[in-house]
Amino acid sequence: MTQQQHQPRPGDGPYTVRTPRVVAARRLQRRRDRDAAGLFLAEGPQAVREAAASAAVHEIFGTTPALARHAELIESAARAGARVSPVTDEALAALAETVRPQGLVAVCAQRSVPLEKALERGPRLVAVLAEIRDPGNAGTVLRTADAAGAGAVVFAGDAVDPYNGKCVRASAGSLFHVDVAREPDPTGAIGTIRGRGLAVYAATGYGETDLDELADTGGLDGPTAWLFGSEAHGLPEELLAAADARVRVPIYGGAESLNLAAAAAVCLYASARAHRAGRNTSE
Structure with a gap:
């Protein structure tokens, strides 16, 4: 020095x-x-x-x-x-x-990359944060996505700035580990992601598809993008309609629902487990 x-x-x-x-x-x-x-x-x-x-x-x-x-x-x-x-x-x-x-x-x-460039790297797991405005939630989901092995996190629509101070702190350094993309058009981002061969699943408490059933039937074996909405309002109808499936996390106890960070962790790790199991089987 x-x-x-x-x-x-x-x-x-x-x-x-x-x-x-x-x-x-x-x-x-x-x-x-x-x-x-x-x-x-x-x-x-x-x-x-x-x-x-x-x-x-x-x-x-x-x-x-x-x-x-x-x-x-x-x-x-x-x-x-x-x-x-x-x-x-x-x-x-x-x-x-x-x-x-x-x-x-x-x-x-700043480390943002165009979505197309992030997808060119062939990530098998992507998290899309659509209209999530709470920086603490966004940073926590980013951290969880990194821990689950996601290659990219997309801040879509009117989402919080990933470089907001609280978001940076909540990411606990994961902001520097994954590709971060900012896309003003969430529906367009879904189309781009699907065009790269990833299945797009919308996480929602009112989904018709059960996460466990999806995993058990091989629905998570391939490259997957998870679509998460704000904790207060969830995902807008047009984004739910654009997804390949609306997926709910099963609730086995008396809780009404999971918060955003917990639901994201369950979904992302379900995909990570399926990918690891598939890799071990092929080996």
Whole structure:
């Protein structure tokens, strides 16, 4: 790490809330500024570590204690070309969006790819988040999709920005592991996905098809895309109609339903299990 990368000019001390670099980074808390710059903020050592591993980090802001505590991470990011900028506690708090920030915030390059490009990689499992506006839910589903082995997550229609700070935190680094696509037309996205040979299943509590039956009859053996709607309103009728099947997660107890994150986990892992079983059988 060079002296220039590691700290401001001699005598300047740590950056403050008024330092132009900090002011510019704070603007990334607004979606329009994120999209204009093609950048976003990732907060906390876990997110910064995952961002650095994917070579997405442009700059790391950190308090002096945090930079020392995570010296190995900082050195690695700096070797990859990231600028490292010490900041005051006040400046770090202004950059962070949590009540108790962990001392590091990174400016990262947005990683969205066109849906067609994501599908060219041949993912066998895709999650489509249609009109999901809650960033915590969206980030959690993204994290679950990553854990289940999905190759792409599509934010479709008027969905939350995947680079919203709460969504980034809820993804726990998974944002840097999968292809993320943003598609303004959900119906068009379904058509594109189906055109690549994936079955498209709409997850809904009122589905005619039982998830267990679908899995038992081989319906999940092939490449699959799961379509999830908002927790409050579910999927609009036109998207339900565009899917190959409307699938419900069976409820065996007295609960009325599952929340979005839980239902998504059940569906995605059902597909992941079917894919693994098919691969083991072919071997």
